[in-house]
Amino acid sequence: MTDHERGSGLAGDDDVPGAWHGFGMVRPRVRSEAHWTEEQEVIGPGLQAVMLLSRLCVADADGPEIVDLDGNRIIDFQGAGGVNSIGHAEPRFTAALAEELTRATAGAFGSPARLDMVRALRDFLPGDLDMIQLYSGGTEAVEAALRLAKSVTGKHEFLSFWGGFHGKTMGSLALTAGARSGLGPLPPGYFSAPYANCYHCPFKLRAPDCGFACVEHARDVIKENSTGALAAIVVEPVQGRSGNVVPPPGYLTALGEVAREFDALLIADEMMTGFGRTGAAFAHQHEKVRPDVLTVGKGMGGGYPVTGVIAAEQTMAAAPFSEPSASSSSFGAFPMACRAVASTTAILTEDKLVGNAAVRGREMLDQLADLTELAPLVGDVRGAGLALGIELVVDKRTHEPAPKSLVQRVYLKLLEAGVLVMLGGNTLRLYPPLNVDRTQTETAVGILRETLIGIGREG
Ligand SMILES: Cc1ncc(COP(=O)(O)O)c(C=O)c1O
Known part of the structure; x- marks a missing residue:
């Protein structure tokens, strides 16, 4: 059984081909692309790098989840770099x-x-x-x-x-x-x-x-x-x-x-x-x-x-x-x-969300820890509460950081699979909302595990 199959998942439209529990970029991003291109005619350069990479255009959002203009559902653990404390549209x-x-x-x-x-x-x-x-x-x-x-x-x-x-x-x-x-x-x-x-x-x-x-x-x-x-x-x-x-x-x-x-x-x-x-x-x-x-x-x-x-x-x-x-x-x-x-x-x-952040964060760290052995690029997994980091390296002995191009490829693969993360140098940063529940974190962890275990230097 793969990590995908093990994941508990959120309720969602599992019938979409290629989607895991309904998440991922499974529908062609036609509307999003047209929308993004028109916006960029006026918006100046220098937007946040992860936004420029993902070109995500959001139609709707709820808790830890966003839906793009084409109906693709994504787990938002980028969380606006830690801003999104109580989830979207609480x-x-x-x-x-x-x-x-x-x-x-x-x-x-x-x-x-x-x-x-x-x-x-x-x-x-x-x-x-x-x-x-x-x-x-x-x-x-x-x-x-x-x-x-x-x-x-x-x-x-x-x-x-x-x-x-x-x-x-x-x-x-x-x-x-x-x-x-x-x-x-x-x-x-x-x-x-x-x-x-x-x-x-x-x-x-x-x-x-x-x-x-x-x-x-x-x-x-x-x-x-x-x-x-x-x-x-x-x-x-x-x-x-x-x-x-x-x-x-x-x-x-x-x-x-x-x-x-x-x-x-x-x-x-x-x-x-x-x-x-x-x-x-x-x-x-x-x-x-x-x-x-x-x-x-x-x-x-x-x-x-x-x-x-x-x-x-x-x-x-x-x-x-x-x-x-x-x-x-x-x-x-x-x-x-x-x-x-x-x-x-x-x-x-x-809602005692400070305590929830401590518990969910510890669980996620436990569930991600063995990626340092199983995932070819993962050198370190760390975090405090719901501020987590997965550092990508090309040499686990010397801790030599993965180059930017490789980190960006990993970021886009994760987005394709349904999890949006934040980047910080060669580290994937995760900021789930503090009211995230166990089912939601386990779904995201499943996607992270499968993607990161399956990806090597070639991206
Ligand atoms: C620790 C810390 N201090 C200051 C700032 C600056 O905040 P702002 O981007 O709202 O100016 C940030 C933003 O990421 C931050 O993480």
Whole structure:
């Protein structure tokens, strides 16, 4: 029996020839192609690479599933890179937003939506990190966090990590090592150190026996580069762009100690990991570490563009950040954004989706783990909750990454078979919605297994 036959499957039109449980690109993509081509006459270049590759045009969506204009059903584990926390078209969410649209649509007034959001967040925010300022893009929230760190410390230097991603405006771009070629000059005072990416450890060591050599190195980077003005260390608790890299336990705590040594803040960029994605409300809570500032977004709005900076009251009180109009933005805390956060947080809480993310994520990791032996290209399978990574390599001994062309062929084969994933370098990144059920994950796992076991270097 093949993995396909074993998969439990969603209810679907199994009668479509070639479709497994009704999923996959089984109908010719005639309408989608015409639609995509017409759009591209006006849409500028530089769209997300996976969107350009897939050329998907979506007619309808429900939970973890999308249907393209030609009627092909696809399991969406790309999840807008972690945005899709409660699934497509969650009925309570759509009803709440539709109702909110009939009230004041513009203005950061006090509003029923804002009060509902505050009430929903009170129990959700971690410990004394209980104040939030809202924005509409991730990079905007990261920039605000940098301004906050400057306000608190009176300093202006930042340390970030190789493989990280924090956005594309000047401050966040300066934090994003390895992705700024051709975009200089960048602000001075930004330096970077290797992340705890154990599968590609630059020191060729193994955790936990390495004594966190990468943290020691980060300390040296600060000593060698800083003018004594380090404002913050900025780190993702799980690095998304480099393939959902999960550092060993204790890493964030060790970085927190380094930040203290230099009288600097620890900023945890929880844009992707926050609001339950990793099986804790916030990923830093897997450790006993208290960052000074969190940046959040993505899953927090269930698809509505809303992001935020979270900190304790005494941190937020620092000037100039705290002065009137100094930390606001045009769209920050508009009623629709607040309603989106209120509704998403209520659904996460009522349906216990943080726990579901932990359980489903562990099951998926177990079900995918042996691909490192069975699938010719799979070098590593990892994850935290429902942020999972399957790293493709051409040499399992040296961990030499699979080239881009091969990774793209694997991505398209998976799409053909019915699972849409996200890419990050040579890693397939999976972001199922946090309310995904076991039947749905097992169907996707079945497709992933069969496709990846069947694919070699020739693609
Ligand atoms: C950790 C992290 N920070 C910041 C950002 C930037 O967010 P945005 O694309 O909304 O500007 C992202 C986006 O992927 C992210 O993953």
